[in-house]
Amino acid sequence: MAGVIERNNVHVRGSGDRAMIFAHGFGCDQNMWRSVAPAFEKDFRTVLFDHVGAGGSDLSAYDRTKYSSLAGYAEDVVEIGRELELKDAVFVGHSVSSMIGVLAERKSEGMFGKLVLIGPSARYIDDDGYVGGFSAKQIEELLQFLESNHMGWSTQMAPAIMGNPDRPELGEELTNSFCRTGPEIAKAFARVTFTSDDRKDLPGVGVPTLVLQCSEDIIASQEVGDYVNRNITKSRMIVLKATGHCPNLSAPDEVVEAMRTFV
Template identity: 85%
Template sequence: MPGVLERNNVKVRGAGEQPMMFAHGYGCDQNMWRFVAPAFEADFNTVLFDHVGAGGSDLSAYDKRKYSSLSAYADDVVEIGRGLGLEDAVFVGHSVSAMIGVLASQKAPGMFGKLVLIGPSARYIDDEDYVGGFSAKQIEELLEFLEANHMGWSAQMAPVIMGNPDRPELAEELTNSFCRTDPDIAKAFARVTFTSDNRKDLAGVTAPTLILQCSEDIIASQAVGDFVNRNIPKSRMIVLKATGHCPNLSAPDEVIAAMRTFV
């Protein structure tokens, strides 16, 4: 299925037989795995890709109506997996792609034998006793800011999301990644990301799951990680020393070491 592989800019590397698929977060692309994925190429067949609308994907394939929910992105993951004939693969999802992986694993039983969820959040908005980290008003203000000033939002939010203020080059990379994204797609995907609610989907995960939680993460706090851990039946959580929301960039060695205890 070359059309699928070209659409999502799929890259397959590695010498191992078992597949390991890496899925990037909002405003990013597969390049965000460059410090993590190579560590697994000796033992796994690594699969990297860009969500439609990101990186080197086919932007003409983006349709706002189609991609109005995370389910459509999960359908793409399944389509890529079927195109490559994936079975019993390890799915590694960062940020919003953690929930995309949760959905994909249920859409295609047997495709993913294990899930690694880095900085997952089942819902960003607080709801009665549930702590998501943001009020509905805060999320709406964030989205309105993005819709009014994509570049300004990127410059202001990337350092907050990345954390690690003593390493400004990390925030600069994330800012540049956000700014490279088509503004209209960035706005639409942000609304899908930050208003999604996947709490009820967690209980349907049957694959053993590892949750990697950063010790300080303004986007997905430990309370959020604890909720995901409690609600996915066969899951365990490792709290990293890493801070910020992107340990795949800021602390790749720690991410690799934690993953190796699981895969």
């Protein structure tokens, strides 16, 4: 386990017998939790980290083969948990990290006692009898745009993903975060994210789960949230008043309040 803490730029704060680990979404880093995590430091040890390739992680640890699927990122979460000797912890995942948490929970019996999934999607591409929100053609066009023009894609997509056009500073922050991610890693992680299919993994989740769904989200619609909620046995869903895909930035107080009802 040597180097896990440094590899993922892990920071532990707070107090309490239980831990709460926060996992950020695509194009982001642990700073995206700055208005949520401190609210839990009195009762939990809070664990923040960066996925390899993001934020202050060790970029030399990036392995294209390992991270060619979400399983590689889930493996890192489990390694962090083992290093910190986590038991019965609360995993909080935003966006793609929701499914990373689902995979990590299944790989590590007893490590996680509850999951909080914010804006989760088990599959972004529509399928027979399943609404993911995007056609395969739309996803491929989105990925090709990113691969040909990382900066242009970030500038155009980040404000749309963030929503809240009346608060342009939020879209600007997400744009800057997207742009800080190395283009090659961003391209690879985007393809892994938007082409993943984790529907089969949902029924195997064995711990109580809270799905936090934004009322208007172009990335993960309520149909997508409903699907995740229906297919995790011990799940319940709260639909937030918040709009956009990043309520941890746009409506942190509402996220904290919803989480408190569960943890």
